[in-house]
Amino acid sequence: MYSVCFDGSFAGWRDAARIQLRRGRAPHQLSWVQDTQENQDLFGQLDEAQPAMAVDRPVRVPRALIDQLESAARFRCPQRWALLYRILWRVANGDQAAMLAGDVDGSELHARLKAVRREAHHLHAFLRFKPRDAIAGGPELVAWYEPAHDILASASGHFAERLGRQTWLIATPEDGVYWDGEKLHHANPCPLEWQQLAQRTNDCNEAMWLAYYGSTFNPARLNRSVLETNMPVRFWRNLPEGPLIPRLMSQARAGAQADGQAQAVAIQPGKRINADAEKVLPVRQ
Known part of the structure; x- marks a missing residue:
């Protein structure tokens, strides 16, 4: 097996993958190493010492595939680079099915693309x-x-x-x-x-934001599964309102849902309006 060491960037992987394709090295022959400069030197020398398996050959793949691989490379997992090379190898050798969601490798590729897009949405939202x-x-x-x-x-x-x-x-x-x-x-x-x-850095406006968030929280509309789907729990600890959410949910389960509004608002003095008893004023002709 050949150890291919690179700097951990997509550009570095792409250059290394191009060399391996031209040498005709199949995916199962390669181990992708993303590490320190010391290890890069060690494994790089080991790889270059091996004779090429085939004469350099031109490599042509669709531009759309390179864009997909670049996006999928942002997905963190132990074998992120191995899958990308396997798909690149298949397409370069005429197997276009590797790009399709119905293929085994293509299915994993599209799942990673979806996860990366969703994580970008989370960044913008949270x-x-x-x-x-x-x-x-x-x-x-x-x-x-x-x-x-x-x-x-x-x-x-x-x-x-x-x-x-x-x-x-x-x-x-x-x-x-x-x-x-x-x-x-x-x-x-x-x-x-x-x-x-x-x-x-401390946020001087945080207290005002928390007061607003707590007063506008509607316990009557609480759906925990939907809330945690749209705002995953892992984000709560880095959100100003994160520590408030479990307490507001607890109050909702303890009966606050009957008020349809935050407890601090519900206890304020005032008159309840019964919508059924409201009179409709006549319209002047």
């Missing part, structure tokens, strides 16, 4: 920026986020389009992006100072 004091310098907004897949670089342009020239920073355990008002900068791994800035 990321919360915190404002910073302009006097402090640096980004005006910062956010900490923990994505399940490597979607930050490709999906964060969404915020650049909406926030204009306002500067912002998103840090994750793996990588980070910084928008300086004109250009998006991606860093992998994420600098420690970016991570600390995103995690240690």
